[in-house]
Amino acid sequence: MASILLYVLSIVFISFLSFKSGIKPDVWCALFWIVLFFAAINAASKSFFTESKARGIYNYTLYHPTEFVISKIVYNILLLWVVCLCSVLCFSWMINYPVQNTLLFIMALLLGSTALAGSLTLMSCIASKTGNSYSVMSLLSMPVCIPVMLLSLRLTKNAIDGLEWSVSYKYLGGLFFIDLIIITLSLFLFRYLWKE
């Protein structure tokens, strides 16, 4: 947890230093989501990579797979929400806070990070089975996260520009839909990874 926050802080600091002439709102938007994406990968990878064999067998014998993965996903979602909050604080402290429609921004954050957490939990489980963990983890998570990032970026952009709510409805709906799909798929597919 502390490592993730340190990571976010250092990246924000570096980006603050590198943008001498200030950061425009759409750059802020993109930068924020990139930082969040990598922080999310870090956070989610911790959930399966630190499992030793003994504990894995312990979990296997005691818990039903669906309960296990629900608990992991919920933990990752909450962790990511906290990371989101801290990133926003870091950004607004070091750079600026250009968001005009805060409620929309918060909804975008929550929905987007939920989708990220759900998909990344499954991907970290897959990646922990292969040898070279971190590179595979980021590669695996990238294609799954592309639509989530696209929608979240558009929503955040709308929030920054202060556009009215009706413009963002379809993006919100899309993100919510993707959340549902990803979490259902993760729940469904985890059973097959359980044996390992």
Place this chain on the structure above:
Amino acid sequence: MIKNWWWKIGAIALVLYSIAMGFLGNVPRLNILNETIRNLYFHVPLWFAMLVQMGISWVFALMYLNGYKIKYDILSSRAAYVGGMFALPGVITGSIWATYTWGKPWVADDPKLQGVMAAMIVYFVYYLLRALIPDAQTKARISAVYNIFAFIMTFVFIMIYPRLAPNSLHPGNGGNPAFGKYDMDNMMRLVFYPACIGWILMSVWLLTVLNRMKKLQYNLDNDEEEI
């Protein structure tokens, strides 16, 4: 003779027909496209073949997860490879076509191109995953799970997202009329449909060949079980 020769020879015949009639037949005269509209007979069937292969791969991944029979996993992975083998010339031919019609080989804001790029990354990661896991059973299980995700993502990226996007250069997506408007019902359909079927059958033939090879290898390596 070769096994099941009738549809294989049929596939060759259909593709040869599409090559011949593709150049000898009449095509509608359009600005910007001019003669390059004939590329329709080559570029689009490759993508259809890829989609069919990825669909086959998906179905067999599901079947593998049902019963854990390794023969389904072999078929599923070969189908994914063949799909990738058809996606590569599809992208290259599309790029060549774009250089002469859209001005540059890769256009930044066309949603179908973005979708295609995302889909190819998805499957490259699938190949990487299969290459990295040493144990056969684990590899099969994990790549089957990823395959299910991958095909859904691919389908959304290639078919659904471009149609919803506001503006696109491809016909049929993003506000452009589909190729049906370009006189497809008269002259081009006669060559286009056989070309599609021919290339899809060619891809299936390639799949059966690769599948049989892999099965032979597997049977020879493992004496205990026979698939």
Place this chain on the structure above:
Amino acid sequence: MRKKFNLIMSRFDDLEMKRLLFFNFAFLILNSFGFAQQTSIEDAPQMADSFRADGKIYVVVLVLSVVFACLATYLIIIDRKISKLERRIAETKLNNKIAEVK
């Protein structure tokens, strides 16, 4: 015996991969031929009518057909080799079973 089979199999893999690479490049190069004659856009869309009038279009068709025929023949050859191998393996297994029974 098995090592020999494995060797043959690995040779097939190489050939298959090389064939596919060649296929891709051939496709790439040959597809560019058909469009090279397109230069400017006039009032009516300019097409390759002169090409077809001269009978040169048959050259294009012939070239592409030859390339495709080569690839198809290669596929047929590989298909036949696999069928032969399958038959041989099945025969060997049958002979082994008969020998065991005896």
